[in-house]
Amino acid sequence: MEGEGGEKGRHALGEALGRLGRRLFPRREAQRDITGEVFEDGAPGVPEARAREWALVLSARGVPHGLSRDGALWRIRVPVRHAAQAVEEIRAYIRENRADETGASRLPRPIPARGVAWVMAGLCLLFVFLISDPVVFGKRLNFTRMGAGDTGAMLFSGQWWRAVTALTLHADMAHLVGNVAVGGLFMAFLCREAGVGTGFFLALAAGAAGNSLKAVVQGPGHHFLGASTAVFGALGVLGGLRTLCGMRGLSLRQAAPFAAGLMLLALLGAGDEEGGDKIDLAGHFFGFAAGMLLGVADGALKARKRRPDGPAVDRALGGAAMLAVLLSWVSAWYGWSWR
Incomplete structure (x- = not known):
């Protein structure tokens, strides 16, 4: 047992x-x-x-x-x-989660840091050259006088190219560095959504549209320069794209990017005009508003798949942006009228 x-x-x-x-x-x-x-x-x-x-x-x-x-x-x-x-x-x-046609879910894309950095470096060199009053063939060139924003000249002489050339001019190095730093940040996020070429094209279009609206609404007698209108235009485009791209219906979630853009506009919108103490809120607001409209339009076309997309389109739009700046400065050189 x-x-x-x-x-x-x-x-x-x-x-x-x-x-x-x-x-x-x-x-x-x-x-x-x-x-x-x-x-x-x-x-x-x-x-x-x-x-x-x-x-x-x-x-x-x-x-x-x-x-x-x-x-x-x-x-x-x-x-x-x-x-x-x-x-x-x-x-x-x-x-x-409404996958796209290939079955891949919508995931955050990486920021194209290298592409944005190269473009911003090129723009910085251009900005420095334009404010340095260089001597060419023994003649000192004053690009600020040649291409600064002038609402009177735009309205009465048809010099609408000033809406673009003014974006490439700055009052001093502090003004330039501030716009490049803040602009580089906004452009990094915008180019993640739209592509490098498309992003800079939309920012330029928003800045030029904002300066044109400034001239029409405020009338003659106003002078301006600086890339800040395009910077806040990029912020508006980003808000518009994030509001509509890939979303349906009306909800608080849709309005969040728009509200965030307005908050940033309120926080950062105060800036110098021509290096003085005057605040160019009108230029910032018009740039942001134009950018928001462009972003909403582009987002709606993307959501309905009515806009061609891809690397070739992105490069083409980037080339169009460079061509627009070049044409504007050629017009400034010869004093052409865009009527």
């Missing part, structure tokens, strides 16, 4: 130790890489943002999973017995 009881005790102890061992050192289930199964494209990996987004979906649905990095891309693995469920959960999430 004693031997039988001891045998049972040892058996029970063995089972308890076995259960404890299985809990402490669980047997690894066979894992399956489902990264290329979601879109059935055999993709070797996805960006980190998308992988983590999918991981959150699986966590919310209670599906065990794991992430692994493979170079610049990420993979997501699940136990084999959960593979079908995991793929279907991710696909359902993508469908619910």
Whole structure:
């Protein structure tokens, strides 16, 4: 009897130790890489943002999973017995979030820092050259006098090119550095949404439209210069794009980018005009308003897929922006009238 009881005790102890061992050192289930199964494209990996987004979906649905990095891309693995469920959960999430035609969900795009930095560096060199009154062929050129904003000349002499040339002129280095610093920040976020060429084209268009509106509304007798109108135009375009792009209906969420833009306009809108203490709120406001209208229009066309898109279009619009600045300065050089 004693031997039988001891045998049972040892058996029970063995089972308890076995259960404890299985809990402490669980047997690894066979894992399956489902990264290329979601879109059935055999993709070797996805960006980190998308992988983590999918991981959150699986966590919310209670599906065990794991992430692994493979170079610049990420993979997501699940136990084999959960593979079908995991793929279907991710696909359902993508469908619910109105995936585009390729099945890729809308994720934040990376900021094109290098492209924006190169363009801003080129613009900075141009701005410095224009305010330095350089000597060309023995003659000192005063570009500020040649191309500064003058509402009277715009209205009565047809010199509407001043709406563009004034954007490239500054009162001094402090004025220039301030516009470049704030403008670079706004342009980085705008170019993430629209592309580098398209972003600078829209900012230039908004700045020129804002200066033109300033001339029409305020009438003759006003002088202005500086890129701040285009800077706040970029802010308006960004607000307009974020308000409409990819969203439907009217909601507080839609109005958030617009409200954020107005708040930034109120906080940063006070600036110098021609280096004095005069605040050019009119130029900032008109630039922001023109940019908002352009952003809303571009966002609406994008949402309805009525505007051509892609790298070629982006480069073309960037080239158009450069051509517009060049044509405006040629007009300033020869004193042409745009009537």
